[in-house]
Structure formats: structure tokens, C-alpha cells
Amino acid sequence: MGHKIAIRVKPLKQWSDVSNATRHGKREDPAKHVDRVRTHLNQHWRSMTDPKNPEKRRLFPQAEPVDIAEAFRDLAQHRGAKWRKGAIVGTEMLFIASPGFFGPPGPRRDEKARRWAEDCLRAVMKRYPRQIAAARLDLDETTPHFSVFMLPTYRKEYAGTERKSTRKPRLTISHNQTFGTPESLSALQDWAAEAMQEAGHALERGEPKATKGPDHTTPAEGRRRLQEAEGAARGIRKAAEAEAAQIVSQALSEAEAIRQKAFPMEVRKLREENTDLKRKITAWEGFRDLTREVLRSILPEALFERFRSQMNERWATDPRNPDRRAPDPPPRPAPGSSFSP
The missing domain is CATH 3.30.930.30 (BirA Bifunctional Protein; domain 2)
Known part of the structure; x- marks a missing residue:
């Protein structure tokens, strides 16, 4: 054309x-x-x-x-x-x-x-x-x-x-x-x-x-119609995006339901263990805070700070600490010097 x-x-x-x-x-x-x-x-x-x-x-x-x-x-x-x-x-x-x-x-x-x-x-x-x-x-x-x-x-x-x-x-x-x-x-x-x-x-x-x-469309009327068409297109796009999001959410919910139906015992057991773990963590945090309050009340401030510092230092390298750091290596002997165990 x-x-x-x-x-x-x-x-x-x-x-x-x-x-x-x-x-x-x-x-x-x-x-x-x-x-x-x-x-x-x-x-x-x-x-x-x-x-x-x-x-x-x-x-x-x-x-x-x-x-x-x-x-x-x-x-x-x-x-x-x-x-x-x-x-x-x-x-x-x-x-x-x-x-x-x-x-x-x-x-x-x-x-x-x-x-x-x-x-x-x-x-x-x-x-x-x-x-x-x-x-x-x-x-x-x-x-x-x-x-x-x-x-x-x-x-x-x-x-x-x-x-x-x-x-x-x-x-x-x-x-x-x-x-x-x-x-x-x-x-x-x-x-x-x-x-x-x-x-x-x-x-x-x-x-x-x-x-x-x-x-009898004038340039201004043409622009107005174009703006209306663009607005309608934006509305259609937003509606399509919302519908797509709803479809995805529904699909995820259905997938979760299928998974739970396929593994009901495993899911229930994991949830119970997770709940028990949260309860133990909460209890341990409460015991830790209570211990700190009691020690602070019976020890002088300087002695309490020394105790807290030593506890933090020892816990940082304790094998029971999952986030422990490696202990500092022993100092190496100076060149030419002898070393005996």
C-alpha cells in the first residue's frame, strides 16, 4: 500500500x-x-x-x-x-x-x-x-x-x-x-x-x-481517540496481569495441596518438629536472659563484665557452637630457635 x-x-x-x-x-x-x-x-x-x-x-x-x-x-x-x-x-x-x-x-x-x-x-x-x-x-x-x-x-x-x-x-x-x-x-x-x-x-x-x-476527525479528535485507545489498552493489560497473577496463585495453592496430600505424614511430622524447635528456642532464650539478670544482680559490674567477656570468648570456640571460629594457631618459633614439646 x-x-x-x-x-x-x-x-x-x-x-x-x-x-x-x-x-x-x-x-x-x-x-x-x-x-x-x-x-x-x-x-x-x-x-x-x-x-x-x-x-x-x-x-x-x-x-x-x-x-x-x-x-x-x-x-x-x-x-x-x-x-x-x-x-x-x-x-x-x-x-x-x-x-x-x-x-x-x-x-x-x-x-x-x-x-x-x-x-x-x-x-x-x-x-x-x-x-x-x-x-x-x-x-x-x-x-x-x-x-x-x-x-x-x-x-x-x-x-x-x-x-x-x-x-x-x-x-x-x-x-x-x-x-x-x-x-x-x-x-x-x-x-x-x-x-x-x-x-x-x-x-x-x-x-x-x-x-x-x-x-470528520480533526487532529485533536484523533489524538483524543488515540489516548482513549491507549488507556483502554493499559486497562486490558492490567486486567490480564491481575488474572495471570490469580492463576499463578491458584496453581501454587493447588500444587501445595497436592504435595500435602501426597506426603501427609512427612508434612505433619516436619510441622510438629518445627513447632517443638521454636518452643525450645524460646525457652532457651528466656533462660539465658534470666541467668544474665541474676548474675548482674549479685555480681559487681566489673566482675560481671569480665565473666560475660570470658563466656563469650569461650563460646566462640566451643565445639558445641555451630558458628564457632577456629582457635588461634600457636605462635611459630623464631627462625634459628629450637622448639621442644
Whole structure:
């Protein structure tokens, strides 16, 4: 199965949505899926007046994240485009590709993502000339993706049914006029695959919704579903571990029961001997402590300490002591000296 490319079209309905897009580009929002160590690798573009030809505009690379609202207003003013009251402010086109297309993490993947983003940008500028306000390549998330922020425009004509209108045509910003039908969005997916193949990228169109069913999953929704799936997997794993532990415990209990059933007399005898041994040890420890208390009460302290020291020393080498130490060897005669028993 080949690698896929798809475009998600998101209307920025209010200026607050535009501000949120700017905050996300500047990484001022609390996005948990962002690797802040790699944020400096992200790339940014903005539409600006061409110094060599003030009548034209070009997309210039930017060192810092772009203020999308400022870029929208600047482009609208340059083109003389107007927003209708209550209309959608602008559009974000999100280009995404299969993770395997970019390869394993590293400099080669980043460079491939940059070439891919530049080809996406050239293609979208050709399809929607003079409508792109800004763009951003995100390399600090799990999979590289490319966002294009645009002001989709059309020339609104005023034509009366009975008499010709005197009002001049006006360049109007309208998301719905460009992306308002399922057919237009489906054609956009076909175009993206064709454009990438023409640019030399081994990418093909994703499976149409008519085949796989409707899916309006956003990246945030996708991450939420992934987290839910991971949580469910952890729950299943814990339940399996608990069940395995219960099975092991039950097996050990059954094995012990079988052993006791097979050797009942031996087990009973060993238990009785163990109980008797514990009782004798307890009695001996009590007798030892009592002897120590009596001796301490009738002997002076210095004499008691001498007695205790001698007892410990003799017991340390006594043959009846299972932990006895070997007695010190007799001193060896000095060289040249005689020795007689």
C-alpha cells in the first residue's frame, strides 16, 4: 500500500480562531503533543510586497512565527478585498501525509519534509493565486504537516434581472464560495495527489469517503481517540496481569495441596518438629536472659563484665557452637630457635 496525502480544510470563522492559530504557531498554547526542543526547526512564510515590484506580493521565509491576523489584514488591504458582515474570516488548509512517507526521525526526514512543504506551497499558490497570506511547516510534532492560511476570494458581480446595476464588481472574501460543497473538497483531494506526483513525490490520494464512510476527525479528535485507545489498552493489560497473577496463585495453592496430600505424614511430622524447635528456642532464650539478670544482680559490674567477656570468648570456640571460629594457631618459633614439646 502506497503512502497517502490528504488536505483538511478548516474555516476560521472568527478572529478569535485566527488568534488561536497564531498562538499555536508561536507555541503559546498548552499543546501536549509538541516537542518544544524541536520547535526552532519549524518554518514560516508570509505574504509581503515584493521590493523589486511593489505591485506584486511574494511569500517570504520568516525567522519567527507569523501573526496570522496581521497577515490577513495586510493581504486584504493590498488586494482591496472586503469581508462581508458575519462572514468567515479565512481558511486554513492542512496538508498531511502518511508518517512512513517521511521516513525515520532525523535530519533526512526533516529535509524531505521541507522539500515536500515547498512543493505544496508552490502548488497551492498556482491553484489559488494571490490568496495565500501565510504558511507554516511543523516539524516539532509526531508527523510533519504543513498549514496554509489563505483568504479565498471571488469577484462579486451586481447584475439586476430587469436593469443593469450601476454598482461595480467587488473582490469579496468567501470561504463557502470556494470550499462550500463536498464536490469541491473531493476535487481538492484529487488535485493534491496529482500535484505531489507531478513534483516527484510518491504520494497518492487517500481513500474517498464514499468508500470508507464519512470521517470528520480533526487532529485533536484523533489524538483524543488515540489516548482513549491507549488507556483502554493499559486497562486490558492490567486486567490480564491481575488474572495471570490469580492463576499463578491458584496453581501454587493447588500444587501445595497436592504435595500435602501426597506426603501427609512427612508434612505433619516436619510441622510438629518445627513447632517443638521454636518452643525450645524460646525457652532457651528466656533462660539465658534470666541467668544474665541474676548474675548482674549479685555480681559487681566489673566482675560481671569480665565473666560475660570470658563466656563469650569461650563460646566462640566451643565445639558445641555451630558458628564457632577456629582457635588461634600457636605462635611459630623464631627462625634459628629450637622448639621442644
